[in-house]
Amino acid sequence: MNPFTHHTPYDFDPIFTKIGKEAMLISAAADGCANTMTASWGGCGVLWNKPIAICFIRPQRHTFSFTEQSEFFSLAFFGDTHREALAFCGTKSGRDYPDKFAAAGLTCAYTEDGIPYPDEAKEVLICRKIYVTRMKKEEFLDPSLLAHYPIDDFHQVYVGEIVDVLKR
Numbered sequence: 263m264n265p266f267t268h269h270t271p272y273d274f275d276p277i278f279t280k281i282g283k284e285a286m287l288i289s290a291a292a293d294g295c296a297n298t299m300t301a302s303w304g305g306c307g308v309l310w311n312k313p314i315a316i317c318f319i320r321p322q323r324h325t326f327s328f329t330e331q332s333e334f335f336s337l338a339f340f341g342d343t344h345r346e347a348l349a350f351c352g353t354k355s356g357r358d359y360p361d362k363f364a365a366a367g368l369t370c371a372y373t374e375d376g377i378p379y380p381d382e383a384k385e386v387l388i389c390r391k392i393y394v395t396r397m398k399k400e401e402f403l404d405p406s407l408l409a410h411y412p413i414d415d416f417h418q419v420y421v422g423e424i425v426d427v428l429k430r
Contacts, residue, residue, distance in 0.1 A: 296378035300352030338383035389422025
């Protein structure tokens with residue numbers, strides 16, 4: 263008799279639910295300003311013997327330039343709270359809302375090192391960028407995934423070493 267039962271990845275580890283179903287905010291700062299965006303693609307694990315988080319940002323997103331210019335970014339998790347703020351940050355651009363945190367009803371807090379994060383979050387990963395690459399059309403093994411890129415606006419992939427975890 264087989265001792266194993268079948269489960270989904272969401273049963274395996276809560277990070278699948280935190281990122282894929284509840285979503286997260288990616289925040290970064292540059293030139294004295296901070297910006298944030300909602301994301302539901304990403305992951306966490308161990309790479310190069312370091313705890314890491316991976317996030318993906320399309321080049322047209324306003325947060326892209328902030329993340330490109332900064333050595334650090336944060337990933338914030340809310341659980342089932344702040345759904346309206348997450349929806350706002352996923353559909354509105356910081357180009358139109360210079361203080362996107364406030365416009366979403368959130369408070370932008372900063373670590374001692376100046377890394378922004380929403381103060382209302384339940385958990386925050388503070389990440390130092392250690393690897394960046396752009397997805398490339400010719401490297402997709404499953405061509406059906408290209409449906410996510412009708413205008414070839416492939417994500418930039420950020421791998422960050424998790425240097426701090428903030429929890430309420």
